[in-house]
Amino acid sequence: MGASGAKGLHMIRETSDRQLQLKDFIHPFGCDLNSENRWVKLAEVVPWDDLAVAYNSVMSATQGRPAKPARLVIGALIIKHKLNLSDEETVLQIQENPYLQFFCGLGAYVDAPPFVPSLFVEIRKRMGAEVFDAFEQAIVDRAVHIQKKRKPTRVSTSGGDGSPPSSCGDGSDQDRPAPVDAVDAQAEDVTHHGKLLMDATVADQMIRFPTDLGLLNEAREISESLIDELHKQTGGKKPRTYRQQARKVFLSISKRKKPGGKLIRKGIRQQLQYVRRNLGHIERMLDELMAEAGMPFPLGHKLQRQYWIIQHVYAQQKRMYETKSRRCDDRIVSISQPHVRPIVRGKAGRPVEFGAKVSVSMIGKLAFVDHLDWDAFNESQDLIAQVERYKARFGFYPEVVLADGIYGTRANRRWLKEHGIRFGGRPLGRPRKVTSENMDEIKQLKRQRREDERSRIPVEGKFGQGKNGYRLNQIRARLASTSEAWVRSIFLVMNLIALLRFLLPFLRPSAIMDACTTWLRGMLRLDDGVGDRLTGMHPRFADASTGW
Known part of the structure; x- marks a missing residue:
């Protein structure tokens, strides 16, 4: 190949990925955290003390093991819904991110999970409507207090007189609407406002789309599992459930792209018969274990709950089938979540x-x-x-x-x-x-x-x-x-984000400088001579003579 053909070639320098060791990786943890980080700003907005009082109101001061700090729990809940993470992923993100650990109130970076992910379930059980009502009131009090005591930074340009922008205002700036419609603290006689x-x-709710045929098929499968569990305790010959035949009948209808109304009604009737037969077997097996053998109720809490639910599903579906109706009171659309x-x-x-x-x-x-x-x-x-x-x-x-x-x-x-x-x-x-x-x-x-x-x-x-x-x-x-x-946690996070957007100019040290920059740019558009004189005064205006 000639010299002319080699002009477009480049030398390849190959390096192996195996050479980099973890100890050689340069990390920024030895440096200070960035004060402009979004989690640092959000941490300054959240009224932690008021939220902690509301959260601790449902805790006992004398009984039980020591609970996790309120800021850690509330911060983890905010992180979860702010980033749309699962419980497990939220714990991992907090473990890996120093900014999230600072947001949750930890004093130093710790390479360990803050708590087990299953604690989120207990947190959600513990935080009822009263706790979230207190959270909402704490956010309202903080927003009203800020509007009354602090004056927002105005970033609008000057008017026709060329006067520089003011670094404070009365809260009426249309570019930054207030989070709540507050009134002057001195106006005690105000009766209507906002x-x-x-x-x-x-x-x-994240549930499978309910159909009558699908609910009855799920109830039938649960009844078969209950029969299997009871058979382990009774012994003898297991009752016939025709589960393979019932499954085949269900699939022959559910796999059709557009099954007709008559075919669906026929499938519902067949599944009702299978469920009725299985419920009869369960009743007989329970009587045998409890009445004749003198045993306590043989089903655990989970299986007993499923047994109660499928009985209600069978009764509702049978009533609607007989009356040819499509509705009933307190209709169950999910066996796993009967409250929906x-x-x-x-x-x-x-x-x-x-x-x-x-x-x-x-x-x-x-x-x-x-x-x-x-x-x-x-x-x-x-x-x-x-x-x-x-x-x-x-x-x-x-x-x-x-x-x-x-x-x-x-x-x-x-x-x-x-x-x-x-x-x-x-x-x-x-x-x-x-x-x-x-x-x-x-x-x-x-x-x-x-x-x-x-x-x-x-x-x-x-x-x-x-x-x-x-x-x-x-x-x-x-x-x-x-x-x-x-649901209430999502609205809590959205309110905190709205409060952060209102407070962001107060939290940025360069807010006043940005306002002055906007005013000066407007002045430089009017007078090129001013632009020539101000070029070099500040790096922000280094290109004033060419750009304005």
Whole structure:
């Protein structure tokens, strides 16, 4: 190959990956942690002491073994839902990351897990609605205290007079909305202030999509396992369950792409017969063990619970089959999670959702769970209670309540009118006739309604943030109490993030410098001579003569 052909070639220097040893790896742990790290900033926002008091309120001071520190537990819970991690992965991330250990309150880096992942289950069982209500109040108190005592940094450019930006303001900066609508601490006679947004959604549970045929097949399989367990204790000849035949019948229908209604009904009838036969065998075997042999109830807690659930599933499915109905009261849609109920919402593409229904009120940038129930309920019945909770949090009623039309019942409108609160919705009855005298008034009311509809968008966005960013629509806890704690933890994290975004300019030492930079850039656009004179004053303006 000639010299011309070798111009595009490069020398290869091969190194072996085996040469690098762990002791030779350069790590930054000998240096100071970065004060601008997101977890360091978030740690400055969280009211740890108030949260610790609320968490420790459910603990015993005299009984039981010593508990983990409250900051460690609460910090781990925030990390889990902020990063959408599993319990095991959360513990590993805290073990490997010094910033997360600092966030959880550890004094030094420790290469050991802070606790076993199963502790998360006990934490969720322990943290009920009262604890999370105290958490919410602590966040509200911190937000209101900051708005009253500290003045936000203004980063807006100057006006037409060319005056430099002020390093402090009165909190009315539109570029940085406040987390809550607070009032002046001196205004003790204020009775109405702020806006209250409210709406309801469903926190979908991670369960298999329920079908009547699939539930009966699962109940049949559980009944067969119960028969196997009881047969070990009774001995003798095992009752016939026809499990292979029943499985074959179920698969012949479930594997069809579009089975017809008659075929599905036939499969349900067959599975009901198999389950009925198996339940009869279980009853006889229990009578033999308990009545004749004098033994206590032979099934453990888990198997006894499954036995109770499949009996209810069989009774519900038999009733619906006989009456040719598609609904029943307290319908079980998951044997592993019998507390989950189908909730008809009528949403596009998802008419029925499976999970807990959550009624939420939103004040400023903070959202609070006011009502959580596994049964479907009419959210309009929560309006009065939510308004009263608003007054309990801030000491005054809201000026306006913004909600869906379902909240605008006559009783709710009457109550709001009696308390001097405006309802931001369409009035009841026929539209008013437009005349020359009331034309301007009607136009003003229409503009007000459009503004109210736009102002209600943030609560819908908060639901989208929770479901898309924090998996509010994929609740993975299995118990009712732990699932409720999971939902409330997501709203806790979203409120802390909203508080962090409001406080971020206070936590950055360069906030005032950034504001001055914005003002100077505006000045340099107006006067090139100023740009020439300021070039070289500061590295920020090194390219002022060329860029402006």
